Amino acid sequence: MKTKGNKLTFSKLVDVQGVATLLNNLGFKSTKQRAAVLSALHSYKGPMTAEKIVAKTGIDLATVYRTLESFDKVGLINKFNLKNSSFFYEIKSEHHHHIVCNHCGYIEEVEICNVDKVVPLAKKFSTITEHSLEFFGICKSCAKS
């Protein structure tokens, strides 16, 4: 399976092999539920909650959670939480961050300047594997009202 570095990139993988083969190569059986979850995540503009995926696909909530857990484990998706109570999921793509409207909850993916230069000084850590960076503010349409 071709990957860029050791990172999976959904679009490329799908282009190259199709969803069924991708799932098989990841060690999963290809089922319509898994394809539907991938498809939902891929077509929705922005991170989704498990509930949202159920709403879009009609698949059982427990199945959605199990599927998302599997996808997360193999690195196909990101799982993160904002200040909300529930987790958000999105297909891994180029490294990016989010900005969230404190008023309506709208989430936008954002580009960042200089994020590479942000280096934490931690005494009791030797390795840093990842980071999360989220911004909060008021979106333009909420600012009007």
Add this chain to the structure above:
Amino acid sequence: MKTKGNKLTFSKLVDVQGVATLLNNLGFKSTKQRAAVLSALHSYKGPMTAEKIVAKTGIDLATVYRTLESFDKVGLINKFNLKNSSFFYEIKSEHHHHIVCNHCGYIEEVEICNVDKVVPLAKKFSTITEHSLEFFGICKSCAKS
């Protein structure tokens, strides 16, 4: 009530007026439960969960949650979540971030270089009020084993 800019700083406030007066000035009645929550947050090295506060103080969980919500509302504490299921709380101090051990959950407060230069490019937002930045890695003691 004296504040630095418009931000409350716990240590300074307590130095100046004591916990009871601080609580009164924030619009709360001074109770031993609230003082105990403040004290627990103040003396514990690092962010606490509601459960942790109960463990340290013996106060009822519901009361702890209500107290934390009040404190959060007036800006005395920060509420945030890492990748865990539960929220963490800490007294607001100088702006800082955290690094979390993916193995044991240890949390360290970290200083950051260049964080001020990180600016998101968001299309549909005009104002950004805050951000969260958390790092994840493996702490030295977990790295050994």
Add this chain to the structure above:
DNA sequence: ATCCTTGCAAAGACTTTGCAGCGTA
């Protein structure tokens, strides 16, 4: 045919809410 996956239902973890009694101002 085998073993993984799904849906349904129940349980679990975390947080919030209702209410009667108590404590602070």
Add this chain to the structure above:
DNA sequence: TACGCTGCAAAGTCTTTGCAAGGAT
């Protein structure tokens, strides 16, 4: 005294788990 605060219990939200039936290889 009055009103806000607390503890207990119940309910609510989000997520995980158990199990029998169904489906992919």
